[in-house]
Amino acid sequence: MAGGLLDVKGLxxxxxxxxxxxxxxLTINAGEVHAIMGLNGAxxxxxxxxxxxxxxxxxxxxxxxxDGQDLTELEVHERxxxxxxxxxxxxxxxxxxxxxxxxxxxxxxxxxxxxxxxxFRQELQAAMDVLGMDRSFLxxxxxxxxxxxxxxRLEILQMLLLQPRMALLDETDSGLDIDALKxxxxxxxxxxxxxGVLLITHYNRLLExxxxxxxxxxxxxxxxxxxxxxxxQRLEADGYEWLMPATA
Amino acid sequence: MSDEAxxxxxxxxxxxxxxxxxxxxxxxxxxxxxxxxxxxxxxxxEWMTELRVKAYHHFVERPMPDWGNESLxxxxxxxxxxxxxxxxxxxxxxxxxxxxxIKRTFDRLGIPDAEQKxxxxxxxxxxxxxxxxxxxxxxxxxxxLFLDMDSGLREHPEIVKRFFNTVIPYTxxxxxxxxxxxxxxxxxxxxxKGVHVExxxxxxxxxxxxxxxxxxxxxxxxxxxxxxHYVEGCTAPTYSTDSLxxxxxxxxxxxxxxxxxxxxxxWSSNVYNLVTKRGVAHANATVEWVDGNIGSKLTMKYPAVxxxxxxxxxxxxxxxxxxxxxxxxxxxxxxxxAPRTTSNILxxxxxxxxxxxxxxxxxxxxxxxEGCRSKVVCDALMLDADSRSDTYPTMEVGNASADLEHxxxxxxxxxxxxxxxxxxxxxxAEAMGLIVNGFFEPFTRELPMEYASELNKLLExxxxxxxx
Numbered sequence: 001m002a003g004g005l006l007d008v009k010g011l012x013x014x015x016x017x018x019x020x021x022x023x024x025x026l027t028i029n030a031g032e033v034h035a036i037m038g039l040n041g042a043x044x045x046x047x048x049x050x051x052x053x054x055x056x057x058x059x060x061x062x063x064x065x066x067d068g069q070d071l072t073e074l075e076v077h078e079r080x081x082x083x084x085x086x087x088x089x090x091x092x093x094x095x096x097x098x099x100x101x102x103x104x105x106x107x108x109x110x111x112x113x114x115x116x117x118x119x120f121r122q123e124l125q126a127a128m129d130v131l132g133m134d135r136s137f138l139x140x141x142x143x144x145x146x147x148x149x150x151x152x153r154l155e156i157l158q159m160l161l162l163q164p165r166m167a168l169l170d171e172t173d174s175g176l177d178i179d180a181l182k183x184x185x186x187x188x189x190x191x192x193x194x195x196g197v198l199l200i201t202h203y204n205r206l207l208e209x210x211x212x213x214x215x216x217x218x219x220x221x222x223x224x225x226x227x228x229x230x231x232x233q234r235l236e237a238d239g240y241e242w243l244m245p246a247t248a
Numbered sequence: 249m250s251d252e253a254x255x256x257x258x259x260x261x262x263x264x265x266x267x268x269x270x271x272x273x274x275x276x277x278x279x280x281x282x283x284x285x286x287x288x289x290x291x292x293x294e295w296m297t298e299l300r301v302k303a304y305h306h307f308v309e310r311p312m313p314d315w316g317n318e319s320l321x322x323x324x325x326x327x328x329x330x331x332x333x334x335x336x337x338x339x340x341x342x343x344x345x346x347x348x349x350i351k352r353t354f355d356r357l358g359i360p361d362a363e364q365k366x367x368x369x370x371x372x373x374x375x376x377x378x379x380x381x382x383x384x385x386x387x388x389x390x391x392x393l394f395l396d397m398d399s400g401l402r403e404h405p406e407i408v409k410r411f412f413n414t415v416i417p418y419t420x421x422x423x424x425x426x427x428x429x430x431x432x433x434x435x436x437x438x439x440x441k442g443v444h445v446e447x448x449x450x451x452x453x454x455x456x457x458x459x460x461x462x463x464x465x466x467x468x469x470x471x472x473x474x475x476x477h478y479v480e481g482c483t484a485p486t487y488s489t490d491s492l493x494x495x496x497x498x499x500x501x502x503x504x505x506x507x508x509x510x511x512x513x514x515w516s517s518n519v520y521n522l523v524t525k526r527g528v529a530h531a532n533a534t535v536e537w538v539d540g541n542i543g544s545k546l547t548m549k550y551p552a553v554x555x556x557x558x559x560x561x562x563x564x565x566x567x568x569x570x571x572x573x574x575x576x577x578x579x580x581x582x583x584x585x586a587p588r589t590t591s592n593i594l595x596x597x598x599x600x601x602x603x604x605x606x607x608x609x610x611x612x613x614x615x616x617x618e619g620c621r622s623k624v625v626c627d628a629l630m631l632d633a634d635s636r637s638d639t640y641p642t643m644e645v646g647n648a649s650a651d652l653e654h655x656x657x658x659x660x661x662x663x664x665x666x667x668x669x670x671x672x673x674x675x676x677a678e679a680m681g682l683i684v685n686g687f688f689e690p691f692t693r694e695l696p697m698e699y700a701s702e703l704n705k706l707l708e709x710x711x712x713x714x715x716x
Binding site: 052053055076077079080081085088091092095096097102105110141142158162 | 662663665667668671673674675676678679682685686687688689690
C-alpha cells in the first residue's frame with residue numbers, strides 16, 4: 001500500500017471544543033527522522049498527544065494511520081503495543097512504584113511476555129550506560145521528585161527498552177544541560193535505524209546532535225513549511241517572523 | 249458460589265467452601281447457657297467461666313454503638329449466628345493428621361507451603377478452634393510459648409489469668425464483651441526475656457460454615473527486651489447470608505520489648521468484622537500494628553497502643569480497600585500516658601465502585617506526658633465519583649510540650665497519570681493496579697515479601713473488576 005510508517009492526513013483536532021489542529025499533513029517513512037518546530041501554542045504537543053490517543057482530544061476531521069492501520073481504532077495501550085511511543089514533555093509521577101518494576105512491567109506489556117530476568121538486567125544495564133544513568137535510579141519511584149533532566153533521561157530509557165518503530169519525542173530537549181542533552185541525543189541515535197522518529201522542539205541544538213531528514217514548521221495548527229536541516233538553522237537565526245502570513 | 253454472589257463480590261479468590269465438618273455444633277443463638285456450655289466443653293477454670301458470664305450480661309445490656317455504620321450494625325441478627333462449631337477432635341502437630349477436607353482448604357490457601365519456607369510457627373484455626381499448630385523446635389527450646397488460646401489457658405493458666413482481660417476489659421465495648429463471653433481459639437504467645445524470635449509466626453483464620461461466628465482471642469506477651477513478629481491472615485467463603493468475626497487481641501510489651509502484629513484481613517464480603525485490638529507498651533518498648541483491611545462487608549477496627557512507660561513507641565500503619573458494598577471503618581488510637589513517648593501513624597484508604605472508607609483516629613496526650621512526639625498522616629484515594637471517604641481525627645492534648653504533626657489528603661487518579669501508563673502498553677485496569685499498588689507501597693514494604701506480592705496481586709485483580 002502507499003504511504004509511510006506514519007500518515008497524517010488533513011487532521012483537525014479539538015480540546016474542549018477549541019480547535020488546535022487545523023489540517024495537518026505529515027508522512028514519516030521508516031528510518032526517517034523528522035523535526036517539527038514552532039512557537040508555543042502552535043499545536044506541536046497536541047499533534048503528539050492525538051497520535052498517541054490522549055482522551056481529552058477529539059479528532060474532528062482527517063485521519064491518522066500507523067503502519068497502514070487507522071489509529072483511532074486502537075486504544076492507547078494497543079498503540080503502544082504496536083510500536084508507537086511518546087516521550088512526554090511533562091512525564092507523570094507514579095509514587096510508590098519503583099522505576100525497575102515499572103520498566104520490567106512495561107517491557108512485558110509491550111512485548112506481550114515477561115522478559116527473562118538475566119537478559120533483562122543486561123539489556124537494562126546497557127541502556128542505562130548509553131544514557132549515563134546510575135543503578136540507584138531503579139529503586140526510586142517513577143518521576144517522583146525527579147529533576148527535569150532525570151525525567152527526560154527516564155523517558156529515553158523507556159524508549160530504548162521498548163524499542164518503538166515510531167517514536168514521538170515531545171520537547172525531550174527542553175530544560176536539559178549540555179551533558180543531559182548529549183546523553184539524550186545518544187539515546188535517540190542508538191534507536192534502530194528502521195524506526196521513525198518525530199522530534200518536537202524549539203531549538204536547533206538537539207538537531208545538531210540528531211540530524212533530521214526533514215524539518216517542518218508548524219504555525220497555528222498547520223504545517224506551513226518543510227525543508228532540510230538548513231531550515232532549522234534559519235529559524236534559529238531569524239526566528240519565525242518571515243514565515244508568518246501577512247496580515248492586512 | 250451463586251451468580252448473584254459472584255456479582256456482588258467480583259473475583260474473590262477465597263470464596264470457595266468445603267462441605268461442613270462438625271463434631272460438635274451448637275444451635276444458633278446466644279444465652280447464658282450457651283456461654284456456660286462453651287466453657288464446660290473446654291473444661292475451663294471457674295474464674296474463666298464467671299468472667300464469660302459477666303461479659304455475656306454486659307453484652308446484652310450494652311447498647312449498640314451509635315457511631316460507625318449504625319444501620320449495618322443494627323442489622324446483625326445475633327440469634328442467627330452459630331457461636332461454637334468444633335470441626336476436628338484435636339489440634340494436630342502434623343498436617344497429615346488434620347482431617348482431609350480441612351487440610352485441603354489450608355493447602356489451597358498455601359499455609360503449609362509458607363510454613364516450610366519462612367515461618368517460625370503456625371496456628372491454623374477452622375471455625376471455632378485450632379486444627380493445626382506447630383512451632384519450630386529451636387524456638388520451643390528457648391522457652392517461647394506459642395499455643396492456641398485454649399491450650400494456653402489449659403497449660404499456662406497463671407500467665408493467662410495475669411494478663412487476660414487487662415489490656416481490653418470486657419467492658420470496653422459491646423463486641424469486646426461478646427468476644428469475652430464466647431471466645432474460642434486464637435493465639436497465646438509468651439516470649440521470655442531477651443529472646444528475639446527472628447522468623448515471623450503466623451495464625452490463619454478460616455470461617456467455612458454459613459452464619460458462623462468466629463470469636464478468636466489472642467494474647468501476646470513479650471517479656472523484657474524480647475521481640476516477635478506475628479502475622480495474621482483471614483478468609484471465608486462467599487455466602488449470601490452473613491457471618492460474624494469479632495476478635496479481641498491483647499498485646500503486652502514489657503520494658504524494652506518489641507511486638508509487631510501484621511494483619512491482612514481478606515474476609516469475603518458477607519462477613520462483619522468487628523475487632524478490638526490494643527497493645528500496652530512499657531518503658532522503651534515498641535508496639536507496631538501493620539493492619540490491612542481488604543475484605544469484609546463492614547469492618548470496624550481501630551488498633552490501639554497505650555504508651556504506658558517512658559520512651560515507649562507506637563507505630564500504626566494501616567490500609568483499607570473499600571469496594572462495592574463494603575464499608576471499611578478503620579483507624580488507630582494512641583494514648584501517650586508517659587513522658588517522651590512517640591508515635592507514628594500512617595493510614596491509607598482506597599474506595600471504588602461505591603465503596604466507603606472511613607478513617608477514625610484518636611490521639612491522646614495525658615498531662616503528665618512531657619515531651620511526646622506524634623505524627624499522623626492520612627491519605628485517601630478515590631477511584632470514582634460514587635465512592636466515599638471520610639476522616640474523623642480526634643486529638644486530646646493535655647500537655648503543651650507535645651510535638652504533633654497531622655497531614656491529611658484526598659486524591660483522585662488523574663486521567664493524565666492513566667494516559668502516561670497506558671502509553672507504556674498497560675491496559676486501563678493494569679494502569680490503575682500500578683497506581684493503587686504504588687499508593688499502598690508504604691504499607692506493603694512493611695510486610696514479609698511473600699505477603700507483599702500476594703497483596704499486590706490481589707489489588708491488581710480488584711482493579712480488573714473495577715473497569716467497565
